Amino acid sequence: MADDLFNSFMNGPDEQGRFGIFGGRFVSETLMPLILSLEEEYNRAKDDPAFWAEMKDLWTHYVGRPSPLYHAERLSTELGGAKIYMKRDELNHTGAHKVNNVLGQILLARRMGKTRIIAETGAGQHGVATATVCAKFGLKCIVYMGAHDVKRQAPNVFRMRLLGAEVIPVTSGRGTLKDAMNDALRDWVTNVRDTFYCIGTAAGPHPYPAMVRDFQSIIGKEVRWQLAEQEGEGRLPDTVIAAIGGGSNAIGLFHPFLDDPSVKIIGVEAGGKGVDDRIQHCASLTGGRPGVLHGNRTYLLQDDDGQIQEGYSISAGLDYPGIGPEHSWLHESGRAEYVSITDKEALEAFQVSCRTEGIIPALEPSHALAHVMKIAPKLPSDHIIVMNMCGRGDKDVFTVAKHLGFDMSDTEEGRSFEE
Template sequence: MADDLVNSYKTGPDDQGRFGIYGGRFVSETLMPLILDLEAEYERAKTDPEFWAQMDDLWTHYVGRPSPLYYAERLTERLGGAKIYMKRDELNHTGAHKINNVLGQILLAMRMGKTRIIAETGAGQHGVATATVCARFGLKCVVYMGATDVERQAPNVFRMRLLGAEVVPVTSGRGTLKDAMNDALRDWVTNVRDTFYCIGTVAGPHPYPAMVRDFQSIIGKEVKEQIMPREGRLPDTLIAAIGGGSNAMGLFYPFLDDKEVRIIGVEAGGHGVDDRMEHCASLSGGRPGVLHGNRTYLLQDADGQILEGHSISAGLDYPGIGPEHAWLNDIGRAEYVSITDKEALAAFQLCCQTEGIIPALEPSHALAHVIKIAPDLPKDHLIVMNMCGRGDKDIFTVAKHLGVDIQT
């Protein structure tokens, strides 16, 4: 890659929220004042020591950060190649990386005087994190969740309701993450005065992609600090699963200017990336378009209509990707591959049996790619994959696909 691009890796977005031709803010006139207010508040918060002191305190004493960087010894021995580390963000309070970002957004919401928080969720982890932080600060919480995901993520639906959130099943479209985000945006337009939209990924109108990335970059910053005393150098390869891409962007961002570090994002290949679009691999099988306030790669037909993708993983079941990922793909700084449902299920089971860790189906996609490439790499090659969520939420889905009646 061209040397003159290196210094630009971490300069995006520009003043209009664009990463190259991606990003931006394509929103209604009603929402534009709120977007501009949020951008201004975040710019103030970024340079406010009190804001970051509060974040650090909550990350440490409420979330449980730093999360461990774990050497997967038995998996490494089983594969016989590269040395595999797992960044264990599934050990965070609420069981995933989502709370890293939710804390920041809700602190901003309170600084802006908002008392009602809305969110979209797919796998339910962002919804649970939002409901958790709202309970912590006494805020009203409404979570939009596709009806399909309500059924396949029943444990997280119950958790959200226990935490006091109202969970609204969305029946439009295929009843998945895209449809939940559509209804959340409709709510926001209707309730602009007291409502803050807490977006769960590095997508949406500017400043959300950059803001969510900044909050999630605690993941990669910790990896940099943790790997040095263990190995004395940076990892050779970073691997993370991608739906919208917040856990991946959080891991990748602090390493973008480290040219020697290979970066791989893993999309949901579903039943296979082909013309039937039975997958959610936007970079592998999509093209640029506009959805949910930003321009990025999308699954769409010849007329630009958004197609219904598929993934066994509710958190990856989204027909787009964060705009910064689209940009990193185009300039060649990061590589993006896809993993099928079948491969993710196999990785899920191998992780359980070799490391005693039950992963979510989302990071199981990343782990499946680790399993593919690690055996052919030298034994001194260091891989860090982001174990971004725990798998208790997915046991019903996995049992169904394995033909197991979990009720008996």
């Protein structure tokens, strides 16, 4: 790839929020003033040392950053080939990468005088992070969550309610992340005066994709200096890998390496039951095409008439029929490679992580780990892979147990398991 193309990546979107033909602002007239006001406030905050000082203080003393960069030695040995590192963002307060971005958005909301925070959530981690930060600052919190996800992510629903949030089950569509985002946008249009919409992924109308990416880029920035400390000055990873639903954890890892042509970038989508014409997956780049959803133009799962199709994934956090517009741009430019992993492969990786490293991962990063397991044995021993362990697995234990045939409601089986 030409040097001038690499040099263009760090410049980000144009003034209309477009990454090439992707991104932009496709919103109602009611929302446009709010979007422009948010963009103005974020531009002021970016140049305000006091804003970043508060962010750094919260990241350090509230979130627990920097998260460790961990050499997965047993896993590397078992697979053979490449040396594998895990960026341990599941060790953040609230158990995922989501809090990195939520803190930034809610600090902006406070600067704008907003007292009511709404959010959408799929796996529940963004909802938990939003409820957590709202509790810290005494803000009202409403979380929209698909009814299907409410059932399969019950631990996170309970956590949100403990933190004082109102969790509203969304029954439209298939009751997943897309539908929750639809209802959150409707709420925002209705309550423009006091409400701030805290979007959980690098999607939505500009400036959300760029703003969320900027807050999440702390992940990749830390990897750069941590790897240099552990492997030697100037050492960069050879490959970085992350799972992608909307794509916030992935773009957070990828963005600080976009201008380093030696670093291969791989995003892993949810292949569900297999990428085919029946849409039993959520692999937008693998099985979709460009269209408009939730205020931005990006790759989507859609039919011939442009109607959004329902995706499927075992992972609630990847169960979204679109992807952040910057990922679409990176895909079409060729800077990043995007692949898909099936439910079955992710479940296998989940168990391998538990067995070899004593780390119970969320199902989202299990997809990324499954691709690591495919490619690591084929690479030389001096090749360094960094994957983002973006969430912990306590929220997914019921789902995994069900798919592995373990009945957690069976007291007899439970006793034998404990023994």
